[in-house]
Amino acid sequence: MKFFKTRIFFIIVLFGALYLCPANAYAAGDFMRETGKINVVVGVILLLFFGIVAYLIRLERKLTKLEHQINDDHEWKN
Amino acid sequence: MKWLVFKTLLHKEFLLEFRQRYAISGIVLYVFSMVFVVYIASVRVQPPVWNILFWLIMLFVSINAVVKSFVQESGSRQLYYYQVANPVVLLLTKIIYNTLLLLVISALAFGTYSIVAGNPVFDYPLFALVLLLGSFGFSITFTFTASIAAKANNSATLMAILSFPIIIPILLTLMRLSNIALRVIQDTSYQRDIINLLAIDAILLTLTFVLFPYIWRD
Amino acid sequence: MWWKITSVLLLVYTFTLGMLVPLRPGILTVSPESGLTRQSTVLTISGYNAHFTQGEGQTRVWLTYDDENAILAHRVKALSDTQLEAEFQLPANLPKGEATMVLNCIVDNPADGTSVLPNAFQLKLDSTTMQEYDPTWKAHPVEKLNVKKGFTYPYRNVIYETIRNTYFHVPMWFVLLFLLLASATYSVIYLLNPKPEYDSKASAYAETGLLFGLLGLVTGMLWAHYAWGKAWSNDIKQITTAVALLIYMAYFILRSSFDEPEKGARLSAVYNIFAFATLIPLLYVVPRMFASLHPGATGSPAFGGQDLDNTMRAVFYPAIIGWTLLGFWMTSLRIRAKRIEDKLGGLD
Numbered sequence: 001m002k003f004f005k006t007r008i009f010f011i012i013v014l015f016g017a018l019y020l021c022p023a024n025a026y027a028a029g030d031f032m033r034e035t036g037k038i039n040v041v042v043g044v045i046l047l048l049f050f051g052i053v054a055y056l057i058r059l060e061r062k063l064t065k066l067e068h069q070i071n072d073d074h075e076w077k078n
Numbered sequence: 079m080k081w082l083v084f085k086t087l088l089h090k091e092f093l094l095e096f097r098q099r100y101a102i103s104g105i106v107l108y109v110f111s112m113v114f115v116v117y118i119a120s121v122r123v124q125p126p127v128w129n130i131l132f133w134l135i136m137l138f139v140s141i142n143a144v145v146k147s148f149v150q151e152s153g154s155r156q157l158y159y160y161q162v163a164n165p166v167v168l169l170l171t172k173i174i175y176n177t178l179l180l181l182v183i184s185a186l187a188f189g190t191y192s193i194v195a196g197n198p199v200f201d202y203p204l205f206a207l208v209l210l211l212g213s214f215g216f217s218i219t220f221t222f223t224a225s226i227a228a229k230a231n232n233s234a235t236l237m238a239i240l241s242f243p244i245i246i247p248i249l250l251t252l253m254r255l256s257n258i259a260l261r262v263i264q265d266t267s268y269q270r271d272i273i274n275l276l277a278i279d280a281i282l283l284t285l286t287f288v289l290f291p292y293i294w295r296d
Numbered sequence: 297m298w299w300k301i302t303s304v305l306l307l308v309y310t311f312t313l314g315m316l317v318p319l320r321p322g323i324l325t326v327s328p329e330s331g332l333t334r335q336s337t338v339l340t341i342s343g344y345n346a347h348f349t350q351g352e353g354q355t356r357v358w359l360t361y362d363d364e365n366a367i368l369a370h371r372v373k374a375l376s377d378t379q380l381e382a383e384f385q386l387p388a389n390l391p392k393g394e395a396t397m398v399l400n401c402i403v404d405n406p407a408d409g410t411s412v413l414p415n416a417f418q419l420k421l422d423s424t425t426m427q428e429y430d431p432t433w434k435a436h437p438v439e440k441l442n443v444k445k446g447f448t449y450p451y452r453n454v455i456y457e458t459i460r461n462t463y464f465h466v467p468m469w470f471v472l473l474f475l476l477l478a479s480a481t482y483s484v485i486y487l488l489n490p491k492p493e494y495d496s497k498a499s500a501y502a503e504t505g506l507l508f509g510l511l512g513l514v515t516g517m518l519w520a521h522y523a524w525g526k527a528w529s530n531d532i533k534q535i536t537t538a539v540a541l542l543i544y545m546a547y548f549i550l551r552s553s554f555d556e557p558e559k560g561a562r563l564s565a566v567y568n569i570f571a572f573a574t575l576i577p578l579l580y581v582v583p584r585m586f587a588s589l590h591p592g593a594t595g596s597p598a599f600g601g602q603d604l605d606n607t608m609r610a611v612f613y614p615a616i617i618g619w620t621l622l623g624f625w626m627t628s629l630r631i632r633a634k635r636i637e638d639k640l641g642g643l644d
Contacts, residue, residue: 032522036319036344036456040522044464044515045311051511055504055626062633069640117306222570226563230553239549240567243542254585271585278577286574289566292487 086168086232087159091175093197095221099110111137117296125198133253136212137245140180142221142275144220145237148228156228165294166287173286180213186221204268208252211272215248215279222286225293251275269288300625306618314463315613318446321346321408322451326401330418334388339369341380343411344451348374351405358438359381359399360418365391366402368436376588387430389421396420402438409444411451421422424574450605455523463611466517467619468512469537473579474620475505475627476544483565492638496562498568498631499551504623506544513537524589532586537577543571 032039112135123131130148149154188209192199198221199205220241250269258268265271324342331337341357348355352374361367369382379405392398423533449459479501486494516534517527528534550567553559 004589006501024493030459037522038521040458041636042462043518044461046326047515047518048464049513051514052626055507059629059633062637066633066636070430122343146424212410226550226567229554229563230550232553234393236553239546243539243546244571245575246539247574247582250582251585274577274581274585276579281573282570285570289487289569292562292566295562 083163084171087163087171088227089176091171096181100271100281102145103181105139105183108141108142108187109135109191113187113194120195123195125262126257128195128198129253129257129260132187133193133249133256135191136184136216137249137280139183139187140213140216141220141238141241143179143183144176144217145227145234146225147176147221148224160285160294162241165291168294169225169287169290173217173283175190176217177214180217181210184209184213195251197269198255200256200261201259205256206216207272208255208259211255211275212248212252215252215282216245218279218286219245219248222282223289229293248275251278298432299621303621303625307622310611310615310618312466314460314615316438316550317447317449317460317607318452319345319457319613320411322411322453323401323403323413326413326416329416330420331386332420332422333386333390334422334554335386337386338381338384339401343378343380344456345408345409346378346380347407347410348380349377350407355380355403355405357404358402358436359419360438361391361397361399361433363414364437365433366436366438367432369496375430376617385432386419388434389596390419391429391433394421404441408442412442413453420515430526430551437477447607449607458519458523459608460638461515461519461609463569465486465512465515465594466510467610468515469617470511471508471619471623472537472540474507475501475508475623476540476575477570478624479505479626480569486561487569490558490562492557492561492634495565496634496638497631498565499548499637500627500634502544502547502632504557504627505627506541507550508619508623509537509544513541520589526534529589534584534586536582539578540575543575547560547571559631613629 032043116131116135119126120131220237223237223240223244227233227240230236251274253276254263255268255271257263258265258271322344324344326339326341328337339357355372355374357372357380358366365382366410367387369384371381373381375381375554397419398415399419401411401413431502432459452459479498481496482501486498513534518535520529520531520534521527524531547564547568551560551564554563580635611628
């Protein structure tokens with residue numbers, strides 16, 4: 001279930017970012033549509049980047065937990 | 079020998095249904111109340127909406143009708159089948175029985191629904207074919223997911239979660255074909271869609287038979 | 297090891313060329329957008345990435361009706377690199393006697409090559425009609441066009457620079473497919489030879505597959521918002537991708553709902569194989585039945601030949617391989633973490 005909690009959080013953040021983007025864009029004088037809509041490409045790359053980083057953070061948390069487990073075992077044996 | 083087992087098991091399915099009359103009457107009542115709820119919510123509807131609502135009714139009724147084929151049979155009885163019957167034969171009887179059951183239910187649903195919400199069907203042979211193919215596709219998919227869900231903890235929820243996304247390719251094709259039967263969309267080359275549907279059914283049927291022994295083994 | 301380096305190199309190549317190679321020059325707008333026959337009209341054309349001043353005197357501008365009928369501007373003046381003024385003497389009637397017709401605009405010069413804006417100018421018949429065919433339509437056919445040299449991406453209206461998303465959004469779909477294929481393969485291996493190791497591999501591949509599917513969906517929605525006007529337009533490919541994600545979320549719920557690990561692994565392997573089999577009609581058969589906004593729509597689930605030119609192929613194929621290898625790399629890390637997890641679980 002933990003898996004789903006983090007996953008749901010991740011989904012909410014991604015979709016939230018998506019819905020915030022156009023709102024800001026309209027306010028800032030069509031930032032996204034300037035110069036041939038190049039900022040849409042930037043946005044897509046940023047989404048990919050944050051998606052992959054989110055995956056890495058999740059993996060790191062798992063590894064940290066494993067490290068704790070190893071350390072605990074070690075102390076317990078001594 | 080296998081033929082005999084097959085006949086006995088199929089006979090057993092019907093016998094079981096007949097004895098536990100509450101199950102089949104439950105499904106019939108389910109159809110009626112579902113149709114009635116839809117009727118209250120939307121009285122007379124345009125053909126496109128009619129089509130959507132009809133297939134939604136079919137979807138929910140089918141899931142509830144098929145779920146009992148594994149989920150509602152007790153563990154000790156399953157153990158008994160496991161000892162006496164070949165899993166493939168058992169699965170075959172379940173699928174055939176469920177197809178027949180769903181055919182009856184779809185006829186019933188169509189009848190009651192067209193009484194309360196009108197009947198926009200133009201092409202009856204095509205619509206009948208769609209119902210037949212639909213019953214078959216639903217039967218294969220739901221029998222398979224029911225056999226998995228029966229082994230897990232919260233079967234009823236799991237049944238819905240597992241079945242809904244998997245049924246979507248079949249459901250989309252069915253809705254398109256029945257839209258053609260309702261003359262909502264014009265398409266003379268719908269034979270291709272029927273072939274697609276048959277192909278999807280064939281793939282799922284083959285896979286079900288290949289994979290079922292792995293589900294059944296305990 | 298070598299494939300991780302390949303992945304990084306290919307992605308560096310993708311990002312560098314994908315972002316730095318310029319777009320071919322094109323026409324942004326033409327104003328005014330309509331005019332009457334027999335009139336003399338001055339069109340102001342604004343270009344994108346254009347170098348109108350370099351081609352001064354050699355720039356030609358046409359308004360075309362079809363392959364045979366076109367009118368050439370008799371005076372062309374570059375106001376700046378991106379602004380062009382072209383004066384036309386509009387003919388007396390339309391080639392096939394229509395009352396109104398939308399013409400395409402073609403600009404050609406040696407520096408930029410040829411650029412086209414379809415449906416740029418609406419030509420309406422004035423009140424006095426002339427029955428016979430006006431020969432000015434055939435006087436200056438579109439010919440001797442220049443070709444722009446150099447490495448550039450095609451210029452398309454509406455999407456403009458976002459054509460670069462071909463290297464970032466589209467490969468997600470391929471990565472999804474490859475990772476899920478790997479996941480289904482490990483499920484088959486698990487059923488044939490039930491070792492827990494294969495099961496955890498299958499689930500790790502499904503996990504990253506889900507991640508890339510989600511990324512593909514979200515980036516697609518962002519792109520769609522600016523290219524189609526709506527983030528979610530019920531396009532059949534959006535729907536099928538969303539359904540594919542639902543199927544694999546169901547797979548993870550199924551995994552977590554068993555008490556005995558062996559039974560759970562076996563049944564989720566069965567479901568995984570079944571799910572992958574339904575994915576094939578979902579991604580290949582169903583999209584053919586419905587109209588789609590995606591390129592290469594109705595008829596073909598992937599990209600059609602006309603949607604990619606050779607320049608784009610030179611970046612697109614390496615991009616697919618690079619992203620796929622990255623997906624496998626990420627999964628391999630997850631598998632290693634799982635292996636340690638299982639080892640530690642065994643210690644207790």
